[in-house]
Amino acid sequence: MSAFISEFDLRAHDRIDGPTIAIKDSIDIAGYPTTAASRALADTPAATEHADVVQRLLDAGWRIKGKANMHELAFGMTGINEFTGTPRNPQDATRIPGGSSSGSACAVGLGLVDAALGTDTGGSVRGPAACCGVIGLKPTFGRVSRRGVAPVETTLDCVGPFACEMRVLVDAMGAIDPSFDVNSARRDASKMRVGIVAVDADASIRKAVDDAVRRAGLASRGVALESIGDAFTAGLAVINAETWHAFGHLVETGKLGADLEARLRSASNTTAADLDAAENVRRIFTAAVDRALGDADVLVLPTLPALPITLEAARAGTSVIAMSSLIRPFNLSGHPALSLPLPIEGSTLKAGLQIVGRRGADEKICAVAAHFEAALRQ
Template sequence: MNEFIQTLSLGSSGPSIAIKDTIDIAGYPTTAASRALADTPPARRHAQVVERLLAAGWHIVGKTNMHELAFGMTGINDYTGTPQNPQDATRIPGGSSSGSAAAVGLKLADAALGTDTGGSIRGPAACCGVIGLKPTFGRVSRLGVAPRESTLDCVGPFARDMRMLAAAMLAITADFDANAAHAWQGPCKVGIVQADATADILAAVARAADTANCTAHTLQLTGLAAAFDAGLTVINAETSRAFGHLVAGGKIGADLDARLRAAANTTAAQVDAAEQVRRQFTAAIDHALDNADVLILPTLPALPITLEEARSGKSVIAMSSLIRPFNLSGHPALSLPLPVEGSPLKAGLQIVGRKGHDEQVCAIAARFEAALAA
């Protein structure tokens, strides 16, 4: 099945979990779903998150497919196959952690691990109707994860419910407080970030805050658009350093070839300017969180486009407009399935919290989950 790169069975009979193919599992090659890395030797040891999962009694059932080299938003992969969107098979599953989101949505695993450099957990989660968490940058170990160096990338879990997502975080994070991740009780104050998204999704975000009995105020997050552009600059520079050499081999997919060639033109001056934006935007989020427990906004500005539209060249860069900025800042951000009035598909409610307060983000997400299910 194309939801998985390779099925396998490691660990005990505990909860099942699938692992994105940028994360090392000893004895298996880490190919990042790319023909250019197909001959990569098997990993000699597990990534630290895999070691922790096995030590906690989890059962690893497979390595998941993905957008090639984790450098794309659609999840389409003509080399390894494109994972099926569990909400609508005609639509893109989202990238880059497409297989991880699809595996959870199709109930092939209780949970999955993905990576998020520019929205690559939250985007697929929103597309596929599951929960996905990008932890605080640096909270979860990246030892044994490709690319080796990144100032944006985070390992995080997917699940169908908050209970399982918190269990996965407990397994992969040394200091995660599971008790603090239980559903938030008492007053809850949220800041609704003004966002460029479809009217029905914006209405669904506001309705969710009301349904969860949260005190809400609307705010403009200074520098959101600039942070999106700066995030693109940083990811281009860092991905070019990590994978740019593969272009010469001629085995990269056409979309990746073009993106990597363009990324190679990123200048040091552009990166320096992006780093200045990073500092300013991080401060703006911290300031906004002085007056709110969390910030909420859509995960994606619209429902996922169809596979046919994507293959016909429809631009998807705006898909990451509301998620990429929080990679730049490093704040924890979670996508929760969000009912949209008049649509059989769920969108994503993005919940952003203070750095290091991943448990609080999970607790408030659990509150929204319970309210929206009622």
């Protein structure tokens, strides 16, 4: 299935050359409807103006190649979409591409574009990046403009880029974020200090993280984030409430996929007490991450606790919610986080190395990721 919902070649100022990029279908492009890959929004009128990030890309000379496919309404981890089709995982066509920015990750991994934009509310950039063997960045919450991005109201969602190489990802960030210092993102990171977070993940993936730190030659120490499990649960409560608020009215259309309708109906049961508890956890976990980063430049841990399951298993009902156990917490806290392809001994598939930094230190994450990238190529 195509990674695109629609393909075109949108340029600015009659530029012929320039890097190519795909835009997730929850981000406005003037002249095209923003349908979030949902039958319920298929008749939405075309956007009248570009989202801020789209205009900035065009002004910087990027060529937009089309609207990227996605998990319906950005509310799912598999990337499976029975309405617009399920994008093909570049690493293994039998496995899920991850959600919700599945088309963006696949378009990059398949070499259809140089980069892509996705959105990350509960891991929706980093998850597909890890599934598809590409790089994906969730910037610090609030750093990249969300004007022209659905949903309008959120305390979790971030626009972020995908690429196959760090140099391209840094270029994309420099285009969508005027405050992003490209030179700082390319500085030497060989003296950075790494905190390795103890997590529940497959032994082979935990070993791959340790091996990556060793190969990178970075000073490291172990880190415990005891509230990470609570932060995962709290993040679920917040995303459920906010997605119901944004899209709950679409249940009445009868046009949603069965999985989306069931998830939205369940999300409607989130209570004010649930949200109060989640906000308390947000404060506790954010402080814990800040403390851990007081003695380390970045934290590293697996992006996903296991390799992506097969499409067959997902369609048979195997739960995938645990996929976001290590990524969703950093949406709750707002810290920037990047997923880098991570080789696993004895496997042709790559997992994801997640690199987390201080809020506002997106450039440092990119510099460390480039250092890991170079080390893992050797």
